Amino acid sequence: MDKEKNVETARLTSVPMSGPDIGAREIELVNAVLQTPYLSIGPQVERFEKLTAEYVGTAHAAAVNSGTAGLHLCVLAAGIEQGDEVITTPFSFIASANCIMYERARPVFVDIDAATVNLDPDLIESAITSRTKAILPVHAFGQPADMDAICDIARRHNLFVIEDACEAIGAEYKGRRAGTMSDAAVFAFYPNKQMTTGEGGVIVTDRPEWDALFRSLRNQGRDVFDAWLNHTRLGYNYRLDELSAALGVAQLERIEELLKNRERVAQMYNQQLGGVGGITVPYVGPETSRMSWFVYVIRLGAGLQRDVVMEKLGKKGIPSRPYFTPIHLQPFYRQAFGYDEGAFPVTEEVARHVLALPFSGRMQPADVIYVCENLRSIVQETA
Numbered sequence: 088m089d090k091e092k093n094v095e096t097a098r099l100t101s102v103p104m105s106g107p108d109i110g111a112r113e114i115e116l117v118n119a120v121l122q123t124p125y126l127s128i129g130p131q132v133e134r135f136e137k138l139t140a141e142y143v144g145t146a147h148a149a150a151v152n153s154g155t156a157g158l159h160l161c162v163l164a165a166g167i168e169q170g171d172e173v174i175t176t177p178f179s180f181i182a183s184a185n186c187i188m189y190e191r192a193r194p195v196f197v198d199i200d201a202a203t204v205n206l207d208p209d210l211i212e213s214a215i216t217s218r219t220k221a222i223l224p225v226h227a228f229g230q231p232a233d234m235d236a237i238c239d240i241a242r243r244h245n246l247f248v249i250e251d252a253c254e255a256i257g258a259e260y261k262g263r264r265a266g267t268m269s270d271a272a273v274f275a276f277y278p279n280k281q282m283t284t285g286e287g288g289v290i291v292t293d294r295p296e297w298d299a300l301f302r303s304l305r306n307q308g309r310d311v312f313d314a315w316l317n318h319t320r321l322g323y324n325y326r327l328d329e330l331s332a333a334l335g336v337a338q339l340e341r342i343e344e345l346l347k348n349r350e351r352v353a354q355m356y357n358q359q360l361g362g363v364g365g366i367t368v369p370y371v372g373p374e375t376s377r378m379s380w381f382v383y384v385i386r387l388g389a390g391l392q393r394d395v396v397m398e399k400l401g402k403k404g405i406p407s408r409p410y411f412t413p414i415h416l417q418p419f420y421r422q423a424f425g426y427d428e429g430a431f432p433v434t435e436e437v438a439r440h441v442l443a444l445p446f447s448g449r450m451q452p453a454d455v456i457y458v459c460e461n462l463r464s465i466v467q468e469t470a
Contacts, residue, residue, distance in 0.1 A: 102445045102454050104406040105279035105382075108345055113337040120333045128306075131332040136289070138339045139274070142257075143266045145291040147298035150332060151305050154253035154275025154288035156325040158186035158223075160304050161271045161290060164297045165247040167192045167220050173249075174214050175223040176206045177415045178434045183225050183251045184414050193424075195219070196415055198431045202370045204228070204441075207433070208236035212244075221247040226255035226265055228410075229281070229379035230371065234260050234268040249273075253288065256281050257346045259377035266291045271301075279447075281379055282338035282345050284331040348448030349380040355452060356383050356444065359459035365391055365466045383446040384410050386437070390470055393442060399465045405458050410443040 120131060132150050140148035151157045167173060169191035175183055177196040184194040197214050200207045206224045222241050224232035234250075241248045250265065250272035252258070258265040266272035271292040276284040290301050303310050308322025338345065357368050365388035371378050387393055397407050413434045415426040428435060445458055 101404050102458060104445050106447045106449060107278045107283045108448050113334050116333040116337045117330055120329045125329050127326060127328050129329045131329045131336060132327055135332040135335045138336060139289045140291060142339060143291050144264050145267055146293045149290045149298055149301040150327040151288050151290060151325045152327050153286055154273050155182040155186060157273035157288040157290040158182060158251060159189050160301050161249045161273060162186050162190055163304060164300050165221050170218060171220045172216060172218045173221045173223050174211055174219060176225050177413045177431050178204055178411055179225040179227060179414060181414050181417060183223060196431060198433045201433050201437060203230055203372050204437055205232040208233050211240050215244055219246060221249055223249045223251060225251040226258055228384055229255045229258050229381040230375050231255060231258050231260035231265050238268060254381040255379050257342060258379035261374055262376050270294060271297055276335060281349060281381060282342055284335040287327045287331045345448055346379060352446060352448060352450045352455060353380045353383055355455045359455060363463055365470055382410060382443045384441050384443045386440045387442055391466060395469055396465055403461045405461060406445060408443040410441055411438060413438050
C-alpha cells in the first residue's frame with residue numbers, strides 16, 4: 088500500500104508546465120517521410136498547407152519555420168519600411184513587435200482592454216499618424232481581438248491588418264475563424280501550442296499576390312520559374328521541413344480532438360478555481376464564439392505576492408509562469424524608445440497579477456486537482 092501511495096505522490100508532484108499531444112499517427116507520418124527522398128520542399132508541406140487553408144477557411148496557406156518568420160513576411164508583404172509605424176499591443180510575446188523592428192519600422196503600442204487583455208480598439212485612432220501603415224492585433228491566449236472594430240478603423244484609414252493568430256488556431260470571433268479577418272494572419276506551432284510541428288508556422292491569406300510573395304521570400308527569394316541558384320529578390324531561409332510538416336498533417340487530422348481536450352482541462356480548472364478568493368479565472372468575452380485554449384492564465388488578487396506564490400508552488404513540483412512581461416518594459420525596448428513604467432498602465436497592471444498554470448490537453452483530473460488544491464492552500468496562507 089505504501090509503495091502504491093509513493094508512486095501516486097511522485098506522479099502528482101511532477102506536473103509539467105506544458106507538453107505536446109503526440110500519438111501513433113504522428114509517429115507513422117514522420118517515419119514515412121524518412122523512407123522517401125524528400126526532407127524539404129516536398130509533398131508533406133503541400134499537404135499541410137492544403138489542410139490548414141481548408142481548416143481556417145482561407146484561399147491560401149504558406150508554411151514557414153516559425154510564427155516569427157511568418158509575421159516578418161507579412162510585414163514585408165505590406166510594404167512596411169524604415170520610418171513606418173505599425174500599431175500593436177504591448178501585452179504579447181515579443182515576436183509580434185520584433186517583426187516590425189526587423190524592417191526598421193516602429194511598433195506603436197496601444198494599451199489593452201483589461202478584461203480580454205487584447206488591443207483596445209477605442210485607443211487606436213488617436214495613435215494613427217501619417218506614418219502608420221498597418222495594425223497588428225494579437226489574439227492573446229487564444230481569445231480573438233475585437234476584429235470588427237479594428238478592421239473598421241483600418242478601412243477608414245487605408246491601413247493593412249495583420250493578425251497575430253499564433254496562439255489562436257481554431258478560435259472564433261462572432262462565428263468567424265481567427266485568421267480570416269485580415270490581409271494575412273499567422274499561426275505558430277511550437278510544442279506548447281494547441282497543435283505542434285515542433286518548430287513551425289503558417290501564413291494564411293486570401294490575397295494571391297501576397298501568397299506568391301510569401302513563397303518566394305521564404306525560399307531565399309526564388310520565384311516559381313527561377314532555377315535553384317537564381318534569386319529574384321532578397322529572401323530568407325524560412326522554409327518548413329518535411330518532417331515538421333508531416334507532424335502538422337497528423338495534428339490537423341485530429342485538431343478538433345486536440346482543441347476539445349484543452350477545453351476540457353480549462354473547464355476543470357474553472358470548476359476548481361471559480362469563486363476562490365484571491366483568484367480570478369480567465370475571462371472569455373461575449374464576442375468570442377470559440378476560445379482556443381493556448382494557456383490557462385489566472386489573475387491573483389492585489390494583496391498576493393506573485394513571486395511568493397510561484398515559489399511555494401514550485402516546492403510542490405508545480406511550475407508556473409508570469410504571462411506576459413510587457414514588451415515595452417523589456418530591456419531592448421526601454422533602451423530603444425525610452426519607455427518606463429506608467430507608459431501603458433492597463434497592460435502593466437494586468438501583467439503584475441497574471442499567472443499561467445500547468446496546462447496541456449493531456450492533463451488528467453488528478454493533476455488539475457493537485458495543482459488547484461495546492462494553489463488554494465497557498466493563496467489562503469499567503470493572503
